[in-house]
Amino acid sequence: MNDTNGLVDGLLSIAGIFNLYAILLLILGGFLLWALAQGLSTVSQRLMEKIPARRFLILQISTLLSFGLYIFGSVGLVIAVLQPPKELLYAAAGSVAVALGFALKDIAASLVAGILLLFDRPFRVGDRVVFGDTYGEIVSIGLRTVRMNTLDDNLVTIPNSRFITDVVASGNAGELDMMVVTDFHLALAADINKAQALIEEVVVTSRYAYLKKPVNFTLEEVEVARMLAIRLRVKAYVLDVRYEKTFQSDIVKRGTALLAKHGIARPQPGGSL
Structure with missing residues (x-):
């Protein structure tokens, strides 16, 4: 009773x-x-x-x-x-x-992971991040999920717990500037030194380039359309991650035109190098 x-x-x-x-x-x-x-x-x-x-x-x-x-x-x-x-x-x-x-063990795991993300900081709001097959900008880190805006303007929602166990790569790690990698393919007989000088001119004159950090080049022999070619890879920094693709497009557009103007040989599928 x-x-x-x-x-x-x-x-x-x-x-x-x-x-x-x-x-x-x-x-x-x-x-x-x-x-x-x-x-x-x-x-x-x-x-x-x-x-x-x-x-x-x-x-x-x-x-x-x-x-x-x-x-x-x-x-x-x-x-x-x-x-x-x-x-x-x-x-x-x-x-x-x-x-x-x-x-609610999955939600609890995501909540704990969200707190860990704030302290461990593998990435920050505003970073350009690669997670699995998804690439975009982190727009929010919530209690349960992280939201990423892709370059195609899709909003992707990912549970926080995924970031604790999976590999994630941050392109700018909290900085405004970020390295942008752009490739140009040249014929084996092309004047590589002249081509590099022309591309460097394009990069340093771009309005989106962050010139406080160096512009680097790497050369590698690769196969293009079943033919050998030289890959000229330029590594330059954009002044703001928001202009990443605009910067890359600017380099490709003006660089391609300048190489053609100076007669720099490019690989021609179906033809000779």
Whole structure:
């Protein structure tokens, strides 16, 4: 009988906490947290427009603040509004831990991985990243997922836990500039030194080039259309990762025209080198 009475008293106590007034306050508080997060996002976007050189830093700070706002804000809201007894808090914490551990283990793994990503920082918001067969810019690091915008303007959502076990490559590691690799193929009989000088001229005169870092070239004999050719690979830095493909297109367009103008021999499929 005593056990039954204790159970009834406990249920009545919980029911008393979740009254209509408390539920309305929770809804209002949740809306306020969402509004604050949206305001933070708006402010960060305006700051990035005014200070583009600090775009990555602003995005990273905004992400951290959003994490803290949702996590600590939600916990504080529940405690402040419901004011549950300590015993109930301990019981709820234990129940949540068990639920996350068994019923939501994948989500829990992604949540833990999201926190690890913030501290380990294999990549940052704004980085150009290769993950599996997907390449694009990291636009957000959330509690459960990372969102990547590909160069085809597709938004890809990846669970955080994938980044803990799989290989990920960051092209710029938090910097605005990034190396861009572009290949030109030349005939075996081509004047390689002249071709390299012409391509270097194209690179250093590009409006998108970041010339505080060196321009490097590598040469390799490769097979093109079942014929041997020389691959002239230029490694140059773009001043902002947003101009990666624009920079590469500029080099290819002007470089191809300049090589043709100076009569630099190129591989001709179906013909001789």
